Amino acid sequence: MSRARPETPARLEIRGPASARRLWNAGLLASCWLAAAVVILPLALIVWHLLARGLAGLNADFFLRLPKPVGEPGGGMANAIAGTLILVGLGALFAVPVGVGAGVWLAEYGRGRLATVVRYTADVLAGVPSIVVGVAVYGLVVLPMGRFSALAGGVALGILMLPTIVRSTEEVVLLVPRSYREAALALGAPRWRAIQDVVVPSAAAGIVTAALLAVARAAGETAPLLFTALGNRFWSARLDQPIASLPTMIYDYAKAPYEDWNRQAWTGALVLLVLVTLLSAALRLALRRLPGRSPR
Amino acid sequence: MTVETSPVIRTVLPGSREASATGGAPPAGPAAGPVIETRNFDLWYGAQHALKSVSLGVPARSVTAIIGPSGCGKSTLLRSFNRMNDLIAGVRTSGQVWVSGADVLAPATDVVALRRRVGMVFQRPNPFPRSTFDNVAFGLRLLGIRDRGELEARVEQSLRRAALWDEVRDRLGHSALQLSGGQQQRMCIARALAVDPEILLMDEPASALDPTATARIEELALDLKSRYTIVVVTHNMQQAARISDLTAFMLNGELVEVGETRSLFTRPRQKLTEEYITGRFG
Numbered sequence: 024m025s026r027a028r029p030e031t032p033a034r035l036e037i038r039g040p041a042s043a044r045r046l047w048n049a050g051l052l053a054s055c056w057l058a059a060a061v062v063i064l065p066l067a068l069i070v071w072h073l074l075a076r077g078l079a080g081l082n083a084d085f086f087l088r089l090p091k092p093v094g095e096p097g098g099g100m101a102n103a104i105a106g107t108l109i110l111v112g113l114g115a116l117f118a119v120p121v122g123v124g125a126g127v128w129l130a131e132y133g134r135g136r137l138a139t140v141v142r143y144t145a146d147v148l149a150g151v152p153s154i155v156v157g158v159a160v161y162g163l164v165v166l167p168m169g170r171f172s173a174l175a176g177g178v179a180l181g182i183l184m185l186p187t188i189v190r191s192t193e194e195v196v197l198l199v200p201r202s203y204r205e206a207a208l209a210l211g212a213p214r215w216r217a218i219q220d221v222v223v224p225s226a227a228a229g230i231v232t233a234a235l236l237a238v239a240r241a242a243g244e245t246a247p248l249l250f251t252a253l254g255n256r257f258w259s260a261r262l263d264q265p266i267a268s269l270p271t272m273i274y275d276y277a278k279a280p281y282e283d284w285n286r287q288a289w290t291g292a293l294v295l296l297v298l299v300t301l302l303s304a305a306l307r308l309a310l311r312r313l314p315g316r317s318p319r
Numbered sequence: 320m321t322v323e324t325s326p327v328i329r330t331v332l333p334g335s336r337e338a339s340a341t342g343g344a345p346p347a348g349p350a351a352g353p354v355i356e357t358r359n360f361d362l363w364y365g366a367q368h369a370l371k372s373v374s375l376g377v378p379a380r381s382v383t384a385i386i387g388p389s390g391c392g393k394s395t396l397l398r399s400f401n402r403m404n405d406l407i408a409g410v411r412t413s414g415q416v417w418v419s420g421a422d423v424l425a426p427a428t429d430v431v432a433l434r435r436r437v438g439m440v441f442q443r444p445n446p447f448p449r450s451t452f453d454n455v456a457f458g459l460r461l462l463g464i465r466d467r468g469e470l471e472a473r474v475e476q477s478l479r480r481a482a483l484w485d486e487v488r489d490r491l492g493h494s495a496l497q498l499s500g501g502q503q504q505r506m507c508i509a510r511a512l513a514v515d516p517e518i519l520l521m522d523e524p525a526s527a528l529d530p531t532a533t534a535r536i537e538e539l540a541l542d543l544k545s546r547y548t549i550v551v552v553t554h555n556m557q558q559a560a561r562i563s564d565l566t567a568f569m570l571n572g573e574l575v576e577v578g579e580t581r582s583l584f585t586r587p588r589q590k591l592t593e594e595y596i597t598g599r600f601g
Contacts, residue, residue, distance in 0.1 A: 202445035206507070210458040211435035211514060220457070221447055224340060 052117045070296070071168035080286045085294070090256050090272075096283055100291050102258045106173070106267040109260065110252055111242045113177025118184035119234050126192025126230075131218055133193070136242035142190075144204030156182050161272060165251060173259075173266035176252025184237035191236065195229025196222060209255070228310050235306050239299045245270035331492050335548035353417075354379045354548045355400055355517060360414035362395060364407065369395050372414070377565070382540055382549045386556055386578065387601070391574040393552045397520050399423075399460055400550065401437040402430050419517060433501065435462075438511030440560055442523040444503035446495035451478075451487050451506055454495045458514035481509035482539055485576040489596075501532025508539065512547075519543065521551040537562050568592045 063222030084099045157179050164175040199222050207217035253265040269291050276288035353376030362370035370392045377383045385393040416423040446454050455474045464527045478484040483505040525533040540562045553559050561565050567577040576589045587593040
């Protein structure tokens, strides 16, 4: 113990000057904020624009009345609102069972060549432009039936929904902890019971979200409906007849040379946005009550 | 307990094994021989040789502990008893595993039936994200029991056996995820017991629990052995010493030594066992 103690222990210097590191940190943080703001900006602009231009035409008639002939003021888009609901419902009816089934299969059994083909097909399908889907359905459904129809529109929308549902379902099913499967199998559950009773319910929230996303996207599709559901200025709920829908009507009204129609197109766009938002909000609310909600 | 050293256990009743293999009959009465037996059992995960010629007998209505350092193959061995390793791709086996006189590895074996006889509790409590009642009733519903009264009676019985009834009787309808970790694990035990298995496999059942909850699981194991054959994997040697009648020590996929717990811990026959239990490695 002969070594002398240092007279003053070296002080820990923690109050450095504004170093390059700090500047770098501040700069990066600021750019993240900026990027986040830019993400919000388009939606904010859309909403603001729609409210500014579309709110004026929003009244009870819009929801309750059929379109009026050119030149006559007033009227509404009741048939288009109902038509959109019918078309989207039909599309979901086709796409959700098939998509969820395929997604679960991919997640649980998805090895081998067939699975690769299914995955690849879904990915390619997701990249097919929607107008091409419309043309294809025109050839596959409209021509054989001899007319435009709600059915054809539903098929087109269903095809557009399918890839999202398949791949998202696969992802959320893969997220179900392995311990759930093990617990079920260790209790003597056959594989299909484990999937049906434990895996799928546990992934239900994610599956519904996936379906919802697909439905919301499809609700705004215009191009595939132009060759399939066509549009209709009158009331129709028949599946074998052309049917009105908000997107096609917005399309027609927006490009028409009548100021009154243009105004209604804005209102239609606003209603479509609200409709999709309400739909997803309602389903999310319903999901909270689902027993199989993931514990996180 | 008439448990002796492993060489004796290994050679018990070859004849009865043959007989039951062909007949597929349930086991004879208690203590008629090992309820679980492996013979020269090897297992590979792909190229990795995880179990090397393991020959082990587990007597009925007792607690057998499998100890050893991490990665020694003890969980793999346990999961071979109810073929949970089937879930892992690339698993190959050779040798024999017998449970209650049935050849577990035979292609004709009904894995679902096997797992109903051999319950399992995992390292982490794994309740389903639903109510306590639905969790415990899960296996019963698999059996096709729909009658509400019967379900309620058997759920209560199972929860009582798992020493959990008094704590959850008022909230059977609440999510099992709201239970504490120790309660969840006892609920998982109740869930396994509900289908009335003969054997209960426990894979480090207390390693995710605090000391109090651990003590309760240990008490439970001791309590349950009057009715069930219990095999518990643990890397907690004190736990093995406290609850088991028979202890098997594994290292690098090999069964080094198996014997009555007291003598294995006080007079190990193998040098490796002695080094492990005195904490020189592992």
